[in-house]
Amino acid sequence: MAAALAEAPQLRVLLKAATTKDAVVTSSVLERAGIASQRCASVEAIVTALHEGAGVVLLAEEALNDPAARHLFRALKQQPPWSDLPILVLARQGADSRAVAAAMELPANVTVLERPMRIASLISAVRSALRARRRQYELRTVLDGLREADKRKTEFLATLAHELRNPMAPLSTALSILTRTPPKPAEAPAYYALMERQVKHMTRLIDDLMEVSRVTRAQIDLQLEVLEINNVIADAIELSRPLVDAGKHRLEFQPPAESPRVEGDRVRLVQVFSNLINNAAKYTPAGGVIRIRVAKLPNSVEVGVSDNGAGIPADMLESVFGMFVQIDRTTRMAQGGLGIGLTLVKHLVKLHHGTVAASSPGAGEGSCFTVCLPLTHARVGACDPSQPPLPTRVRGNVLIVDDNRDAADSLSAALELMGVATTVAYDGEQGLAKAASAKPGIAILDIGMPRMDGLELARRLRGDPLHEGIVLVALTGWGQSADRERVAAAGFDRHLLKPVDMMVLTRIIEEHSADGAAWK
Secondary structure, rough: HHHHHHOOOOOOEEEEEEHHHHHHHHHHHHOOOOOOOOOOOOHHHHHHHHHOOOOOOEEEEEHHHHOHHHHHHHHHHHHOOOOOOOOEEEOOOOOOOOOHHHHHHOOOOOEEEEOOOHHHHHHHHHHHHHHHHHHHHHHHHHHHHHHHHHHHHHHHHHHHHHHHHHHHHHHHHHHHHHOOOOOOOOOHHHHHHHHHHHHHHHHHHHHHHHHHHHHHHHOOOOEEEEEHHHHHHHHHHHHHHHHHHHOOEEEEEEOOOOOHHHHHHHHHHHHHHHHHHHHHHOOOOOOEEEEEEEEEEEOEEEEEEEEEOOOOOOOHOOOOOOOOOOOHHHHHHHHOOOOOOHHHHHHHHHHOOOOEEEOOOOOOEEEEEEEEEEEEEOOOOOOOOOOOOOOOOOOEEEEOOOOHHHHHHHHHHHHHHHOOEEEOOOOOHHHHHHHHHHHHOOOEEEEOOOOHHHHHHHHHHHHOOOHHHOOOEEEEEOOOOOHHHHHHHHHEEEEEEOOOOOOHHHHHHHHEEEEHHHHH
């Protein structure tokens, strides 16, 4: 009963009986059943009480003749979309009331109960109405959540558009300069370096989006091994050092003499702590202090990353890890990035059976993010995964197949400049024909091509004895887990995302070209 009463006023019964005695008796019956109620002296009092919330309105037929009843019905018409407040009318036995008939014609949730009635019937009717009302409140919560998520998504898309325009502006300017005025030999490298930096920046933004999508849906496989937490943090500091130095921050980390050990994926844990350090660096004024502490507990290790920067408002501490959440949109846009680093941190830590929490005295008072991971007592290296063997080295040149002619031709030109012999085709059928004549040792195939796509082309090449031992590299914009599975099933050896990292691609060519046969 106490629990039910504690839910008032949202689930209370607003009661207007025919007489004061009836009201007292009915209220007592409801209270014994654990249902909170409030006796109202008039219909006007019910209308006033509705502003504080109600689960059910229970009123005698006589109350419908009160002039204030029209205010009640007006309030019912003005309910928000999620609300359909149950109205239980206790009608006189055998009476053919014009007021009751009019109430039943209203677009409202009105149920007529004839009195006198059994107590069990009354309690059953009220409880059924309250169950329906609870579902309405649940719907309200869902709708509020959807509205908030939509608002966050809108802000996120605005941030994404802002971040993508930033690198596009200097790219457009540099291209315009190079197109209109042929640069002097001493000037050209600066423009090329500028374009390379901006393309890398855009690639990082897109990679972040893909990464957060995969991680939040647990679509990644962890490469587990036993790690010393000191080494993981050292790698994260090295990764974040440029951003820390750019902000002229002082980073303090005193590793414990005996490093705690955890079982995890080195790359992913380095990503966790690097993101936290980056976050601290972005939101700490120049010359600030970032501190990293490690505390070994009986069954876990705690790593805290704190700063004396912008801080976090108390009402945001629980939601700061959420997707599309922005503490200060203007500040985030000024700092750069999409603001999804903390979302990645939360999900990666969860995949390692750990927890992460944020704390802050308030805005402008700095913040601290604490990661807790389970300890392991296994020796370092005990869980090192075996690496799959590389495909057998092959001979022949490199076949490039892509229906985007600019993409195919530019990749061919880049490889030719580095001394790699290439053959280019612009669709799957042409690629199959050129493969028969060129007999390439390596084929770089786009996936999303019309008619014969890259997957079908790969299967055809794999099934032809003429191309036994060919190394197939998928170069595509599709990078989700399901895409990688389809690519692997088609027989590809490697899966690269556009725009390709030329160092990675040339390394693959070197690894799989016997005696450098793919090179001129």
